[in-house]
Amino acid sequence: MENFEETPLEIDPALVPQLAESTIRTPIHALVELITNSDDSYRRLEAENQRVSGLIQVFVQVNRKNEVELIEVKDDAEGMNQKELKNALKFSGTPDIRFRGIRGLLRRGLKEACVVFGLGKIVTIKDGLVNLAYVYRGENRKPYKKLLKEPISYSDHNAVRNIIENPPPLKFKLPSRGTTVVIIPLGESRSRFKFFEDDIEKLCKHYGIRHIVTNPRRKIELYYKKESRREKFYELRLDFPRPRSPIKKEIQIGENQIQLEIYEYENQIDEPPFDESNLAGFTVLIDEIPVDHTFFGFEEDPDAYFFSGCVRADFLLKELRENPGKILTPNRMGIDWRYQLCREIKRAIINQFRPLVQRKKDKRFRGWSSPLESKIQGVCGKLNDLATRYLNKINVSTDIGQLIEGKVDKLTLVPPVTWVEVGEERNISIYCPKNMVGESKCKLQTDSDCIELSTKEITLQPSEKYPDLCYNYFTVTGVNLGMATVFCSLGDKDSSNCVINVVREKEIGKKKRRDKVAGRKGLFKSIKFDDLENPTQRVAYLDGVIFIYTNFPSTMPYISARGRLSNNPAAKAILAELIGDAFCRVLARKALEAGKQLGDPIDSYMAHYNEIQKLFLEKIHREIDKIVSEYQSDFQ
Structure with a gap:
């Protein structure tokens, strides 16, 4: 391919598969991200008052074991020029300037899908020029990209036909403007990624694209082909059941506000277990973009599945721009509810939602004897x-938690991130290979006065059950609201740390407080x-x-x-x-x-x-x- 320029992806190769696989865990995740990218492109054109078709075409091909052989997603939107395509294939925490608002901070699907599946082909047309790129895993799973050195004119029919026919060939006809992405699983990915016909409904209900499948200006066509069977066609549409009159409230969170909407239904709209395709639960929107779908601890309560909700927290956009690592989980797949501001939002929603679930429960149990x-x-x-x-036993044991032998190869604090309420205690475990310990003691210190440590020095004890490991624990007490890091060092041999979030004492409603007394x-x-x-x-x-x-x-x-x-x-x-x-x-x-x-x-x-x-x-x-x-x- 002398017309292509091959370069590694601009990130530590060891981190790319981990980052990709944490973002793209199933074919549904890959499809959600690619469909969302196409919708973003249409939205930018609509913001410029341009007429668009809104068509997004999807093709999924599987073998007889339902293992994915090929996924293709095509739109007729704005496309990308060569510079924009290069930027789209960068792994970077800084959003490209062509993506507006929250989407730029969440953009994560194109390159990750290509890397985790094994091979991706991106064909994009803009201003009459065709650009082509391949993203793939090379030897030792290292990720590479190949970009066409010079764009091809859309009117050069022979060159364009070669692009269409070269492996992997394209199913859909290339538009005069837009982007087509083809991803193919390679190696072990073939058996890992399965897509069943029933997954089409899950895809349609996924919280990340509900706003797209319910948008009358969009049309999503999905073609499903299983080996030698006849190809099936679906148009993705979602009709929500009709709720009762919604509860709408504005709730103060410090100096900011969230808008909460809760909908109750005559019958259960879903049932446990809870996942991203449940209609029940709360979808969190920032700047009208869905960033999370959660049930705030009600996942196992069947009475909660009579409700759905929407949380608008636009003020988080500023926080996201300044420090997305605080608001979002490391893989940017949702809100990190351990962050203080997010915990305040969660607590406010639970206080509104819990009485509704309890009322539903009380109604069902009325008259029982x-x-x-x-x-x-x-x-x-x-x-x-x-x-x-039992809990007293695990608090004082010097060997508790030593459940899996041979997994610790350095000084380790468990858990690495946790929380403790003000005035309460929480145990932190220390593990270390015995050959590293010697006669050294672990020294502990913290960077904040919002917690107190039970000791500043601790001796690791040999494990009776696993002779190759040593173990001990210490206790942290919550003093003030905030976040603290505990540093643990074993002389000059090794060090580790963990993060402690100190939260308020759990709020207890009046009825529950009486019950407790x-x-x-x-x-x-x-x-x-x-x-x-x-x-x-x-x-x-x-x-x-x-x-x-x-x-x-x-x-x-x-x-x-x-x-x-x-x-x-x-x-x-x-x-x-x-x-x-x-x-x-x-x-x-x-x-x-x-x-x-x-x-x-x-x-x-x-x-x-x-x-x-x-x-x-x-x-x-x-x-x-x-x-x-x-x-x-x-x-x-």
Whole structure:
């Protein structure tokens, strides 16, 4: 390709695959980013009062295993000249000047999609000139780009035909103006990226393009081809269910305001698990651009799925321009809710949303009367005793959290980023390979007075279970609101650090405060039987309450509506398993929050879960058997 100029992408090659894969995790993510780029281009033309077709064409080809073989996205928008194409292929935290507002700060899809899939072909036409670029992974996964040295005239039909036919060939006819992007998975990416026909609906509902598929000035055509089968055509459109009258409020956040809209629906519009394609949840907009979709801790509450919402926080645009690293997550896939200003927004929304969900829940439970439910509440005291015993144990153990051997090769603080409430404590774990420790002690210091350290010097102890590692922990106490960094050094051998966000004491509504004073203390306050139709899980833990869903298929034969046990001998064991499952899940999460994580978070969670089961599940079975046996006549 003597007409091409080949150069590495302008970034540390080791970082590119990580950055790309954190942004483009599925074919849906790639499609969302490419469709969004096309919409951006149309919006810029519309801002100049130019007439546009608004057409975006998408082609997805998969093999018989539904592994993606090719994705192509084409628009008839503004296109790019050679300079603009070069800028679009730069990995940089500084937005290109041709992108306006928030989009320039979030732009992330074109080059990342090409890198993570393996090969990308970009053909773009502007002012009668055709520019072509390839982005691909070379040897050792290093990313490269090849750009056409000189643009080709759109009227040079032979040259343009060569561009269309050269691998990978283009499906759609090249417009006189616009951009076409083709991406092809290479190597291990082929088996990793799968796209099913059902994913078309998920793509249509993805929060990142809802404003596009509902825009009458846009038309998205998707062609789906599976191996030798007939090609199928879809026009992406989204019709929201009709909500009741929305709740609209302006909420003061310091010197700024957010606009909150909450919509309630007659029926559930979605169900757990929560993801980016759920219609339920809150979409956060900055300058009318969706930057996040979240449920603020209500992901497992089925009553929350009767609601959707919209949060307009335009004042964050200034913060984003000045320091996007504070507002956005490292991969720029959403809001970093640990940042102080974002936490204030989150807290304000939860305070408005929680009473609505509770009202929906109260309405469903009105008139319930279950002898089993009233008698079983005594189990909560036992659960809290067991939970306290376990949490105390992991706080003082010198080996807790040592869950995965061989993953620590340097001085490490876990978790690297966490939070603590004012007046509360949080444990931070230290791990280090034994051959690095010697007789040195770890020295601790912080750059802020918003936290206090339990010690300034600590000795790492050999792990009894894993002889190659040493471990210990220290405690931080929240003093004032703010952010602090804790620095840990092991002589001149190694150093590490972690970031602590100090937040306000959790706000408790008046009703909850009375419950806390008059009711049960601890993690487990109540156990309820819920006859929700079509539940997605058999048991859940929400705000101190264990909910057992009696209409879940594996629950129905043993526990009927309103919490009555069947005559099946296994009914007591099933009830104990359900309560035990919720108990183990809660404590495993608490262990991770306390910093007891090493290596992959899922592996760490399951290790804690299995350990808790081994310690306490048999005790929970005995307690349930005792209570049910005493009051058996009331339940049958």
